[in-house]
Amino acid sequence: MGGERPPARDADGRILLKGLSREALRAWVDARGGSPQAAARIWAGLYRHRLADLAELPGVDPELRRRLADEARVDALTLDEVREAADGTRKLVFRTDDGALIESVLIPGDRRATLCISSQIGCAMGCHFCLTAKLGLRGDLSTAEIVDQVVIARRLFGDARPISNVVFMGMGEPLHNPDAVIPATHTLCDPEGLDLSSRRVTVSTSGLVPAIERLGAESPARLAVSLNATTDAVRDWLMPVNRKYPLAALLGALRRFPLRARDRIVIEYVLLAGINDQADDIERLAGLLRGIACKVNLIAFNPHPGSELRRPSDAHVLEFQAELRRRGVATAIRRTRGDEAMAACGQLGRAPAADAPRRRRSLPIAATP
Numbered sequence: 001m002g003g004e005r006p007p008a009r010d011a012d013g014r015i016l017l018k019g020l021s022r023e024a025l026r027a028w029v030d031a032r033g034g035s036p037q038a039a040a041r042i043w044a045g046l047y048r049h050r051l052a053d054l055a056e057l058p059g060v061d062p063e064l065r066r067r068l069a070d071e072a073r074v075d076a077l078t079l080d081e082v083r084e085a086a087d088g089t090r091k092l093v094f095r096t097d098d099g100a101l102i103e104s105v106l107i108p109g110d111r112r113a114t115l116c117i118s119s120q121i122g123c124a125m126g127c128h129f130c131l132t133a134k135l136g137l138r139g140d141l142s143t144a145e146i147v148d149q150v151v152i153a154r155r156l157f158g159d160a161r162p163i164s165n166v167v168f169m170g171m172g173e174p175l176h177n178p179d180a181v182i183p184a185t186h187t188l189c190d191p192e193g194l195d196l197s198s199r200r201v202t203v204s205t206s207g208l209v210p211a212i213e214r215l216g217a218e219s220p221a222r223l224a225v226s227l228n229a230t231t232d233a234v235r236d237w238l239m240p241v242n243r244k245y246p247l248a249a250l251l252g253a254l255r256r257f258p259l260r261a262r263d264r265i266v267i268e269y270v271l272l273a274g275i276n277d278q279a280d281d282i283e284r285l286a287g288l289l290r291g292i293a294c295k296v297n298l299i300a301f302n303p304h305p306g307s308e309l310r311r312p313s314d315a316h317v318l319e320f321q322a323e324l325r326r327r328g329v330a331t332a333i334r335r336t337r338g339d340e341a342m343a344a345c346g347q348l349g350r351a352p353a354a355d356a357p358r359r360r361r362s363l364p365i366a367a368t369p
């Protein structure tokens with residue numbers, strides 16, 4: 001992996017424990033005279049037991065406990081609100097230290113649940129159909145803030161219906177923030193920690209090609225790509241990132257992406273009536289994906305106020321699926337969940353106050369041609 005960045009600290013200079021890798025935590029504990037066993041207990045306290053406070057942690061000597069209390073922080077986020085939709089989907093709103101609101105969505109299944117998490121505050125990529133795009137990019141989340149969405153959701157809901165799947169499909173473009181996202185995927189999949197299966201942690205991207213390559217080399221996570229169009233002309237218009245990394249470059253990266261046995265890339269395709277849902281789109285899509293181990297998730301567009309785009313009928317979505325399947329493309333329809341609490345995909349992001357803080361970020365966005 002590339003050189004580790006210095007660990008994130010809060011405004012009081014306290015280290016954010018969930019921003020540390022297991023090795024980095026062990027080094028931090030070692031530097032304060034603690035044993036590797038104490039570091040393992042702290043790690044388990046953070047992730048197995050999801051403690052909000054380490055003061056009671058057994059098996060850690062009092063001096064190390066005092067230094068933990070003085071020098072370290074357990075939770076990086078504060079839960080602000082939980083809203084529940086009629087179908088049981090819950091939107092979790094978190095507050096960051098600097099007052100920004102970010103969101104995760106808990107989608108219960110029969111026995112297990114999926115958590116959809118955010119990687120940035122807003123998004124810079126400017127996709128035409130996406131509500132989050134309207135916020136612009138207001139900042140990157142830190143590793144600790146990304147991991148904490150999962151820890152706090154598990155603390156709240158985990159035991160009844162364990163969260164077994166995590167998807168980076170909330171606010172933000174995760175591969176526009178790879179330095180925080182990639183370490184977070186390691187913590188999520190750590191067998192001594194949150195212990196998610198790497199087949200069940202999915203990073204979804206609009207198509208930032210160099211970062212896709214980095215993800216393949218450096219992260220255990222699965223890859224999902226929001227394709228959403230079958231020609232460069234339509235994709236340029238829907239997703240400005242395509243002007244920098246057009247279809248040929250993106251599909252090349254998918255062909256090269258390292259896959260474990262039986263793993264497949266997820267191709268997300270938001271169906272927009274009259275724009276990307278025509279018969280020739282089906283033909284082209286099957287052609288583009290030939291030879292790529294993938295499955296397609298069709299998502300009917302979720303309309304939002306102010307968007308002129310339209311959602312195709314359910315019958316049309318079914319027909320699109322059937323036609324793709326006839327051409328040998330594994331295809332599923334992703335149901336829209338949690339509409340009522342505005343918790344559906346691409347509907348994350350409430351308008352921030354005019355004076356909402358912006359985080360500093362060193363790199364200009366990559367989405368412009």
Ligand code: SAH
Pocket residue numbers: 129130131168169170171172173174204205206224225226228268269270299300301302303304345346347
């Ligand atoms: N930035 C990443 C992940 C967040 S978006 C990405 O673009 O992949 C998660 C998914 O929601 C993407 O597949 C995106 O295409 C989809 N999406 C965005 N707005 C939508 C909308 N209004 N209706 C349906 N899906 C939408």
Ligand code: SF4
Pocket residue numbers: 123124125126127130131132133170171172173205206226346
């Ligand atoms: Fe950002 Fe994804 Fe929305 Fe595009 S679809 S603006 S990349 S969050």
